Amino acid sequence: SAVISQKPSRDICQRGTSLTIQCQVDSQVTMMFWYRQQPGQSLTLIATANQGSEATYESGFVIDKFPISRPNLTFSTLTVSNMSPEDSSIYLCSALRRPQEAFFGQGTRLTVV
Amino acid sequence: GIQVEQSPPDLILQEGANSTLRCNFSDSVNNLQWFHQNPWGQLINLFYIPSGTKQNGRLSATTVATERYSLLYISSSQTTDSGVYFCAVGDTGRRALTFGSGTRLQVQP
Numbered sequence: 083s084a085v086i087s088q089k090p091s092r093d094i095c096q097r098g099t100s101l102t103i104q105c106q107v108d109s110q111v112t113m114m115f116w117y118r119q120q121p122g123q124s125l126t127l128i129a130t131a132n133q134g135s136e137a138t139y140e141s142g143f144v145i146d147k148f149p150i151s152r153p154n155l156t157f158s159t160l161t162v163s164n165m166s167p168e169d170s171s172i173y174l175c176s177a178l179r180r181p182q183e184a185f186f187g188q189g190t191r192l193t194v195v
Numbered sequence: 196g197i198q199v200e201q202s203p204p205d206l207i208l209q210e211g212a213n214s215t216l217r218c219n220f221s222d223s224v225n226n227l228q229w230f231h232q233n234p235w236g237q238l239i240n241l242f243y244i245p246s247g248t249k250q251n252g253r254l255s256a257t258t259v260a261t262e263r264y265s266l267l268y269i270s271s272s273q274t275t276d277s278g279v280y281f282c283a284v285g286d287t288g289r290r291a292l293t294f295g296s297g298t299r300l301q302v303q304p
Contacts, residue, residue: 115291125294172236182226183243189236
């Protein structure tokens with residue numbers, strides 16, 4: 083199985099500030115994904131992060147609010163910008179291993195106060 | 196996009212009981228996975244099963260792709276099985292997963 087390290091594991095942030103979440107995979111992967119899980123809800127895809135190109139965002143998510151970087155094949159970051167209490171969620175990164183099984187980091191539990 | 200429905204939404208069992216969780220999906224898939232989310236929020240891979248049957252200890256899963264459903268069986272349930280079980284699918288045009296709404300399982304001692 084893939085090892086995906088995500089940090090921070092949790093944080094409490096003031097509204098109006100930004101938080102950057104890091105995701106490190108133990109081997110090179112083509113595609114990485116970022117998901118959001120709001121309290122009591124299922125997971126929703128935020129964006130797909132490809133190395134060497136801009137991330138592809140899902141409907142309802144915009145780059146200004148959730149900028150993503152993918153500098154190489156093992157690392158990605160997601161920034162949650164200008165946070166409000168509605169951004170309080172668990173944020174998870176994911177990568178695919180052959181044939182196309184998805185693995186997840188341990189998640190970042192964000193609380194905005 | 197593809198729709199994923201899970202049932203039941205909530206399930207309460209006594210320790211030692213068996214259960215079946217169901218996942219229906221609306222279109223052809225080339226990826227189907229079952230996950231267990233523990234109380235700390237971590238997603239644990241249970242099965243990668245786009246078709247066929249697999250078993251791992253007390254858990255087994257079956258996917259009938261032609262009929263667009265998958266089943267997760269939990270036998271002799273334990274309190275540590277508590278949590279939320281998610282079914283998620285991917286199709287040929289979308290490598291990312293689409294998640295169902297989950298089944299929240301509570302196993303009581």
